[in-house]
Amino acid sequence: MSASTTLVWLRRDLRLADNPALHAAIAGGGPVVPVFVWGDAPGPWSTGAAARWWLYHSLRALDADLRGRGSRLVVMRGPAVAALAALARRCDAGHLHCSRTLDPDEPSATRLRQALSKAGAPIGVTVHDAGLLFGPPFPTTAEGRPYHVFTPFWRGCQAAGPPPRPQPAPSRLAPCPGQAGGMTPDEVRAEAVPPWSAGFADSRPGEAGAHDRLGDFVAGALARYAEDRDRPDLDGTSLLSPHLHFGEISARAVWHAIDDTLNGGGGSEAFLRQLVWREFAHHLLLEHPRTTSEPLRPAFARFPWNDDPEALAAWQQGRTGYPIVDAGMRQLWQTGWMHNRVRLVCASLLCKHLLIPWQHGARWFWETLLDADLADNTLGWQWVAGSGADAAPYFRIFNPVSQGRRYDPAGAYVRRWVPELAALPDAVIHAPWEAPASVRRSAGVQLIEPGEAAALAAGRTGAQPLDDGCYPEPFIDHALARRRALDAFATMKERAGA
Ligand SMILES: Cc1cc2nc3c(=O)[nH]c(=O)nc-3n(C[C@H](O)[C@H](O)[C@H](O)COP(=O)(O)OP(=O)(O)OC[C@H]3O[C@@H](n4cnc5c(N)ncnc54)[C@H](O)[C@@H]3O)c2cc1C
Structure with missing residues (x-):
């Protein structure tokens, strides 16, 4: 009797090498159907817009790699259980292998087996650890x-x-059964390319x-x-x-x-x-699965956040008036990636200078980062806000000017991403308001009020330079922001009775 067909459900293990689920499926000896479910988990943390771009290109690359070994990738439209059950029935599959994602609401092997059985596909399920x-x-x-x-x-x-x-990639796979079907690349592409993705092309998913x-x-x-x-x-x-x-x-x-x-x-x-x-x-x-939206330290539920849509828009659009922050937010928008040090400074400015809830920043990162990862993003934001495990102490409030001077000493990073400041001398590139007016004039920099900058940027969503060399004054002075943040922290402690 020939071995039955096996599904290998690829999720966040989009590779052939060192992939225990794929290796186990091949070891079964029968036909193997490599499947990805597009939109497998609808909900607040379904794949963000920029990451969908990466995912689409990654699936194409995986399909090409599989074809090079005699197989192909089947892309099914989610939700996952219905899609996998339909595929299992169509291909008469007897077993499914997959790797854990470790997302908080991920079903166990038993729950997945029960759900598939309820959906009309009573097949075996093995979940592997590979991440x-x-x-x-x-x-x-x-x-x-x-x-x-x-x-x-x-x-x-x-x-x-x-x-x-790590284990090497298999050299050949049995052909994927013809009846597997699936979405076409064009159908996936239509849902995967955000309008601001032109600058992502330097990456190679x-x-x-x-x-x-x-x-x-x-x-x-x-x-x-x-x-x-x-x-x-x-x-x-x-x-x-x-x-x-x-x-x-x-x-x-x-x-x-x-x-x-x-x-x-x-x-x-x-x-x-x-x-x-x-x-x-x-x-x-x-x-702590709830920490994607709730502070890990309960006292922070009483923090006097300042839900300020104008300040949030200034931060998202890279016009806070702090060059290292604006450079980071523009790098993020244009390339889908931001340097870790700058993520820390940008996140700190949002939570501590602007007192905007960290969840708003985490959400923006989620939509704009190519590497948006629920665990890493949650850790990063809770760490900066001071509300997480092993977090930065609340009183450590990054000074965006000294951080800029220390980690971008000649201002090359700022010049690259905030080109309207490029002609300023190194000494003032991280604090343009400190430059004498004549120096700013000869560098073609015109400082404007944050409100004027907001008017110039009206109707925009992403982060890009304002017109005509205009650059905003800081949204809030650092010393003032620091005092305000420490007062807010004291209020939280009072409210929490700590
Ligand atoms: C507010 C904030 C949000 C973040 N959101 C994400 C996110 O959504 N996805 C993400 O992958 N990283 C996130 N990070 C962590 C870190 O910024 C990135 O992993 C890193 O910048 C990626 O660049 P790299 O691959 O060149 O890192 P490298 O320095 O080359 O590090 C190698 C790898 O180690 C891991 N790593 C490095 N630093 C961290 C860290 N601080 N926390 C967790 N993992 C780390 C990453 O997988 C990274 O690819 C966040 C950090 C902060 C402060």
């Missing part, structure tokens, strides 16, 4: 409790020993792009990662985040490529530690 290095289950404290502070978590991961080595990116990083910036990773004016980081989010490369493959290259040297420790922040983020979200 992370050290869990789940993640290392725990000596008392068996989950870690809430990063450094001990990192030590716990180190004590667990290196993760398993897909497994081959991920491995090339890793190779370039290992051969180049890795050696100076510890020194350069905080410098947005340099190409000092790996840019692997969207590849890792969509699982085009496994974290294990990244870990071993780095560790083998530097043989445990100092540079590799700095990078691997950063990679483990991603583990920590997923570990925290598993422990």
Whole structure:
């Protein structure tokens, strides 16, 4: 008797190498149907607009890779259970393999099997772990409790020993049965390309792009990662985040490529530690699934936030008057990526200077980041707001001018993304209002009130320069904002009775 057909449901493991679900499906010996469900989980955190662009291109690359090995990718329209059940019936499949996403509302293997059976496809289900290095289950404290502070978590991961080595990609797959059907690439494309995506084209979604990116990083910036990773004016980081989010490369493959290259040297420790922040983020979200929208520290539910749509629009559109922040917000809009140091400064300005709820910032990032990842984004925002586990202390309020001067010392990053300031001297590029009027004039910079800037930007959604060399004065003075934020924190403590 020949082996029955197996579905392999690819989700955030869009790769052929080191993919346990795919390997298990092939090992079954029968025909294999690789399937992706487009729009599998409708809800507040369905894939954001920019990330959908990445996903579309990644699916195309995966389809090409599968075709190169004798198969193809079937793309079905969600919701997932109905789509998978229909496909299983059509192909007479007996089993489904998939990898966990670790999203908070993800069904277990048992629930998925029951749901498929209820939908008319009584098939076996196996769920694999392929996305992370050290869990789940993640290392725990000596008392068996989950870690809430990063450094001990990192030590716990180190004590667990290196993760398993990655498995190679299969060289051939059995042909995908003809009756599988699926959406056409054009149907997917129509739902995947936001109007502002022209600048995303420098990225190369897909497994081959991920491995090339890793190779370039290992051969180049890795050696100076510890020194350069905080410098947005340099190409000092790996840019692997969207590849890792969509699982085009496994974290294990990244870990071993780095560790083998530097043989445990100092540079590799700095990078691997950063990679483990991603583990920590997923570990925290598993422990605290509501933190995508609620503060992890309950006291922050009483924080006197200032829901100010005008200030939020100024931040989103890169016209806060703080050049490093505006540069970051424009880099995000135009390329779908922002440097980590600048994410911290931009997020801090929103939560602490403008007192806007962090959830609004997280939502904007969700729609505009190519690497939008529920666990990493939630961790980043809660960390900056001070409301998360192991968060920055509330009184650490980034000064956007000194952050700019420290991490973009000659202003190259600001000049690139805020071209209207490009001719200012280095000394004032991070604080144009400090330049004498004559210096501003000869640099072609005209400072305007935030209200005038809002009028010039009326009707826009994204972040781009204002007209005619106009640049706003800061939306709020740093010293004043700092005092206001500390007062707000004191009010929260009073309200919470702490
Ligand atoms: C407010 C805020 C929101 C963020 N939102 C996201 C998000 O939605 N998706 C996302 O992937 N990252 C997010 N980050 C984390 C970090 O900014 C990005 O992972 C990093 O900038 C990606 O660039 P890279 O790949 O060149 O990083 P590298 O420095 O080369 O690091 C390698 C990998 O390690 C992981 N990593 C590095 N730093 C962090 C970190 N602080 N937290 C978690 N993982 C990390 C990423 O997977 C990254 O690709 C956020 C950070 C902040 C402060």
